Amino acid sequence: MDWERNMLLNELTQGRELTNLLRNHLHPSSxxxxxxVLLEKILCSYEKALSMLNWSGFMVExxxxxxxxxxxxxxxxxxxxxxxxxxxxxxxxxKTCSEWSEQIRVCPGFIDDGYCWRKYGQKxxxxxxxxxxxxxxxxxYSQGCLAAKQVQKSDEDPTxxxxxxxxxxxxxxxxxxxxxxxxxxxxxKAKGGHSRQMQHQLEEKQKQSKEIVLSFETGLxxxxxxxxxxxxxxxSFPFPVESEEVENGLxxxxxxxxxxxxxxxxxxxxxxxxxxPFHMDSFGLGQNVRTPESDLTEIISAPTSVANSPIVDLxxxxxxxxxxxxxxxxxxxxxxx
DNA sequence: GATATTTGACCTGC
DNA sequence: GCAGGTCAAATATC
Numbered sequence: 001m002d003w004e005r006n007m008l009l010n011e012l013t014q015g016r017e018l019t020n021l022l023r024n025h026l027h028p029s030s031x032x033x034x035x036x037v038l039l040e041k042i043l044c045s046y047e048k049a050l051s052m053l054n055w056s057g058f059m060v061e062x063x064x065x066x067x068x069x070x071x072x073x074x075x076x077x078x079x080x081x082x083x084x085x086x087x088x089x090x091x092x093x094x095k096t097c098s099e100w101s102e103q104i105r106v107c108p109g110f111i112d113d114g115y116c117w118r119k120y121g122q123k124x125x126x127x128x129x130x131x132x133x134x135x136x137x138x139x140x141y142s143q144g145c146l147a148a149k150q151v152q153k154s155d156e157d158p159t160x161x162x163x164x165x166x167x168x169x170x171x172x173x174x175x176x177x178x179x180x181x182x183x184x185x186x187x188x189k190a191k192g193g194h195s196r197q198m199q200h201q202l203e204e205k206q207k208q209s210k211e212i213v214l215s216f217e218t219g220l221x222x223x224x225x226x227x228x229x230x231x232x233x234x235x236s237f238p239f240p241v242e243s244e245e246v247e248n249g250l251x252x253x254x255x256x257x258x259x260x261x262x263x264x265x266x267x268x269x270x271x272x273x274x275x276x277p278f279h280m281d282s283f284g285l286g287q288n289v290r291t292p293e294s295d296l297t298e299i300i301s302a303p304t305s306v307a308n309s310p311i312v313d314l315x316x317x318x319x320x321x322x323x324x325x326x327x328x329x330x331x332x333x334x335x336x337x
Numbered sequence: 338g339a340t341a342t343t344t345g346a347c348c349t350g351c
Numbered sequence: 352g353c354a355g356g357t358c359a360a361a362t363a364t365c
Contacts, residue, residue, distance in 0.1 A: 119342060121357060134356070138341090150356090342363070349356080 018042045115169060117149065129155050137171055145171035 022038040024030075116138035124131045130153035137145040146167040154160035 118340090120359095122343075123355065123357095126354060132355085136357095338365105340363100340365080343361080345358105345360095347356105347358075349354105351353090351355105 015042050115147065115171075125152065128152060130158070137167075137169060139171035143171040145169055147171075 018038055018041050022035060022042065025035050025038060117135035118138045118140070119133055119135050121134035122131050123134070132150055132152040134148070134150055136148040139145045140147075147169040148166045150164040150166075152162045154162055
C-alpha cells in the first residue's frame, strides 16, 4: 500500500519537476526537441499516475460480461485434474471464464503490461477489419498460470487495441513484477526477482531512464537517433503492431494529436488509457489492477492485475470531480490519507 | 537448441 | 452450419 502511494507521489512529483524544467526551456533558444521530449515525459508521468489510480480499481470500470456467468454445469468442467478430456474441457471452459475488456490506445512499446505473453492463435473476426490475436501467459505450462488475453485492433481507430483479459495470473511474475515498478534494481534483488535475465533487463531499463533524465537535467539535447532506436525506448511491445505504423511514428503522432490520450472512458463498455512515449517499461513492469472479482472460482485478472496485489486505499470519487490545480502539492500526505 | 510465432485444422457453442 | 477459440506442427528468431 505504501509503496504504491510512493510510486504515485514519485510520478506526480516527477511530473511537477519536469514541468518546471519545461518552463525553463520555454525560451526560443531552447531546442525544440528538448521541449518536445520534456512534454512527452510530463505526459508520461501523469498518465502513469492516472493509470496507477485506474489499476487500483478506482476509475477504470472493467467489464465482466453477461456471457461470463458460468452455469453450474460448466463450472464442473473446470475442475482440475481431468486428464483425457483436457482438450474438451478447455473448450467447454471457454465461455465460462470471466472476462472483461479494455480499449487501449497504444504507442509502440508502451503497453508492456509487465507480463510475458505467448501468442497461440490468430483469427479473422467476422465484421472486423483486423484479426484477433490470442495470447496466454508464457508460464501457462511451467506454472499453470491461466491468464490469457485477446488483442484486436479497433475498426474505428487502428491505434486503439481492444484487449480482453481472461483468467488470473498465478505465475511468479504476478507478484515479483509488483516490486519492479519503481524500486531500484537493488531492491529487486532483495525481493528475489525470479530470473537473472529479468533483473538484467530491469537494470538496463533503469539505466536508460536515468540517462534520459540526466540529459534533461543537464540541459543536453537529446539525440533523435536515440529516440529512433525503438529497441531501446520501446523494448517490448506485446501487441501485433503493424511495422509501418511503428516506422513512420503514426502512433506517436496520433497520440499527440488525439484528445483521447488521457483516461477518458469513451463508452460504458470500454476504457481508454494511453501510454506515452519514453521508458514506459517501469510503467509496465508493475501495473497493478484491482479488478472486479466475480463470484466464480475463476476470478478475473488483468495482465496488469494481480489478485494478491496491494490496493491503494484512495477515494477517487473525489478525484473525479477534482479540478487539477497546478499549484497542488502531490507530496502532501494528507491528500492520500 | 530453446523459445516464440504463424497458421491451418479441429472443437465447441449457438 | 457458422463463428469464435484453441491446438499443434511448421517455421522463424535468438
